[in-house]
Amino acid sequence: xxxxxxxxxxxxxxxxxxxxxxxxxxxxxxxxxxxxxxxxxxxxxxxxxxxxxxxxxxxxxxxxxxxxxxxxxxxxxxxxxxxxxxxxxxxxxxxxxxxxxxxxxxxxxxxxxxxxxxxxxxxxxxxxxxxxxxxxxxxxxxxxxxxxxxxxxxxxxxxxxxxxxxxxxxxxxxxxxxxxxxxxxxxxxxxxxxxxxxxxxxxxxxxxxxxxxxxxxxxxxxxxxxxxxxxxxxxxxxxxxxxxxxxxxxxxxxxxxxxxxxxxxxxxxxxxxx
Numbered sequence: 062x063x064x065x066x067x068x069x070x071x072x073x074x075x076x077x078x079x080x081x082x083x084x085x086x087x088x089x090x091x092x093x094x095x096x097x098x099x100x101x102x103x104x105x106x107x108x109x110x111x112x113x114x115x116x117x118x119x120x121x122x123x124x125x126x127x128x129x130x131x132x133x134x135x136x137x138x139x140x141x142x143x144x145x146x147x148x149x150x151x152x153x154x155x156x157x158x159x160x161x162x163x164x165x166x167x168x169x170x171x172x173x174x175x176x177x178x179x180x181x182x183x184x185x186x187x188x189x190x191x192x193x194x195x196x197x198x199x200x201x202x203x204x205x206x207x208x209x210x211x212x213x214x215x216x217x218x219x220x221x222x223x224x225x226x227x228x229x230x231x232x233x234x235x236x237x238x239x240x241x242x243x244x245x246x247x248x249x250x251x252x253x254x255x256x257x258x259x260x261x262x263x264x265x266x267x268x269x270x271x272x273x274x275x276x277x278x279x280x281x282x283x284x285x286x287x288x289x290x291x292x293x294x295x296x297x298x299x300x301x302x303x304x305x306x307x308x309x310x311x312x313x314x315x316x317x318x319x320x321x322x323x324x325x326x327x328x329x330x331x332x333x334x335x
Contacts, residue, residue: 063099063171064092066136068197068239075235076131079228080203081113091131091164095171104172107164114162114204117228120217121208128155128206132199132236133166135191146194147242148187149233150294151218151252153205167198182295189317197240201252202229218251230259245280245287246316249294276312290316304330 073088081088091107098104111127114120120127130153137143152167168183169175176184190196202224206217217223233256247253260266260280267281268289278289292312311326313319 062138063135064096064133066134066138068134068136071239072132072134072236075232075239079117079232079235080115080129081109082115083113095131095133095166098172100173102173104165104169108159109162109164111160111162115228117226118204119226120204120206120223121210123210124206124208124217125158125160126155126207127160127162127204128153128165129162129204130165130167130200131203132197133170134195134197135187136195136197143193143195144243145240146190146196146244146246147237147240148196148198148246148248149201149252149256150198150248151201151255153200153203154216155205162204167200170198186292186295186313194244197236197242199233199236201233201255203232224255229255230262233259234263242287245289246292247289248292253291276308277315292316 069089069092070085073085073092076088077083077085094105094107109129150167153165155163157163165171168187170184170187176188187196187198202218204217208215208217208220245256247256257268260268265283269279269281271277271279276291278291280287280289290312291308293308307326307328307330311323311330314321314323314326
């Protein structure tokens with residue numbers, strides 16, 4: 062089921078306590094809107110005033126194109142024994158000029174247009190995973206904005222002060238502790254960099270590489286081992302790069318236990334290193 066089940070209340074609490082100045086009831090109402098939109102082609106738009114942001118988020122006065130992507134998840138209500146997969150990405154980009162915040166979910170999976178159109182390659186990756194795992198999807202930075210500085214447009218994910226805010230790590234860690242994933246997928250360099258930073262700051266987490274390509278790792282959490290995979294963003298620009306194509310074949314081959322794709326990825330990457 063989409064955004065339903067036993068973790069719902071805890072996710073709403075994480076959002077209410079750390080991200081938004083809204084009580085749990087108001088957060089739950091937004092998720093009800095997402096669930097209604099799940100079978101619709103377009104979303105019932107949700108816009109919020111800037112004042113709903115938690116005070117720990119410091120953003121420039123000139124900010125615009127603001128957006129927040131709230132986590133979404135696909136959990137099986139019947140089979141309670143599925144392993145859990147946590148996907149961490151960075152996707153909240155917006156294209157509006159308002160100083161209000163446009164609410165959504167990562168990759169717009171909460172609407173048919175976000176899942177079934179050719180423009181969204183991510184659903185082609187996630188949908189088969191939902192048959193194997195309970196899948197939880199979140200953004201490393203829940204907030205996106207653009208701003209002007211010295212007459213130049215800049216992006217929040219390029220702003221070091223914003224990226225270094227401790228609230229990002231705090232939320233991801235709370236999500237991690239709630240989901241207790243058996244496997245983690247990190248999508249994109251920015252999300253990967255942030256995840257490694259979170260691990261480095263922790264006294265309980267240790268990340269160890271399993272291959273020379275640095276695409277597969279083991280995360281040690283006390284006495285528990287969690288498989289961690291890095292996958293590059295599936296953007297059109299990225300897919301023009303030979304190394305990215307090789308990484309995708311290798312990572313997805315391992316993820317779906319497809320030796321043919323795994324070997325092809327290794328062959329591409331080995332040639333790229335020559």
